[in-house]
Amino acid sequence: MEQKKKCVLAVDDTPSYLMLLNMILQKIYAVKAAPKGETALKIVRQDPAAVDLILLDIMMDGMDGFTVCRELKTDPFTAxxxxxxxxxxxxxxDRKQGLALGAADFIVKPFAADTVLTTVARHLPD
Incomplete structure (x- = not known):
């Protein structure tokens, strides 16, 4: 019986970064994409069990990543x-603020594919 792929939600207001993250992750993980923070919250709140990890940009139009993280970490269903x-x-x-809000890790752009895969795998063990 094939194991279901874990799901990573990528949140970034730059379409090229969403495409790049999808290309890097899709062989190993199911990937969902959100172009803004509000969309990410909607996706996660619809089915919190369907998202296993979130890659979250900080600087976005509208709701920034810090606000999204704060919302997620204060909700018992998504914390x-x-x-x-x-x-x-x-x-x-930024790193200190993100970790203080409950983030698990921090990746700096531009990033290498190996960095993304290693960091995600560290927080999504089999």
Whole structure:
């Protein structure tokens, strides 16, 4: 019996990054994409059990990644989902704020495919 792929939700307002993350992850994981924070929250809240991990951009139009993470971590139905921030800013303050909000990890853009796969695998053990 084939095991169901774990699902990663990629959230980024830059379409090229969503496409790149999908290309990197799709062989191993089921991938859902959200172009903005509000869409991500809607997807997760519809079926919290269907999303195993979230890759979340920080700087987005509308609701930023910090706000999305705060919403997810204060909701008992979604608080268990690991959040990995992805940001183009290598700011230590951003990293500290993300981890303080409950993020599991932090990836800096531009990223290597191996970095994404290794980081995701670390937080989604078989």
């Amino acid at each position: 268990h989902i690991p959040v990995i921030f992805i940001s183009g800013r290598e700011d230590e303050a």
